[in-house]
Amino acid sequence: MKVHVDTDLCAGFGICVGICPEVFELHDDGYATVLPSEVPPELQDLVRRAASQCPAQAIFITDD
Numbered sequence: 839m840k841v842h843v844d845t846d847l848c849a850g851f852g853i854c855v856g857i858c859p860e861v862f863e864l865h866d867d868g869y870a871t872v873l874p875s876e877v878p879p880e881l882q883d884l885v886r887r888a889a890s891q892c893p894a895q896a897i898f899i900t901d902d
C-alpha cells in the first residue's frame with residue numbers, strides 16, 4: 839500500500855497526524871506530508887481511517 843497527500847487539497851487540519859503520526863507529519867507551512875510512502879502492514883488500517891476522516895479528502899491510497 840502506498841499513500842500520498844495532495845498538498846493542493848490539504849487544509850492542515852492535522853487529523854491524519856493525530857490518527858497515525860508514524861506516517862503523517864504536519865509541516866511548519868501547515869500542510870501534511872507522508873513520511874514513508876510505502877505503508878507497513880500494521881499501519882494500513884490507521885492510514886485508511888485517516889483517509890476516510892480527512893475533511894479535505896486530500897489523502898490518496900494506492901493498493902499494490
Ligand code: SF4
Binds near residue numbers: 849851852870893896
Ligand atoms: S487530515 Fe487531510 S487536510 Fe488535515 S492535515 Fe491531514 S491531509 Fe491535510
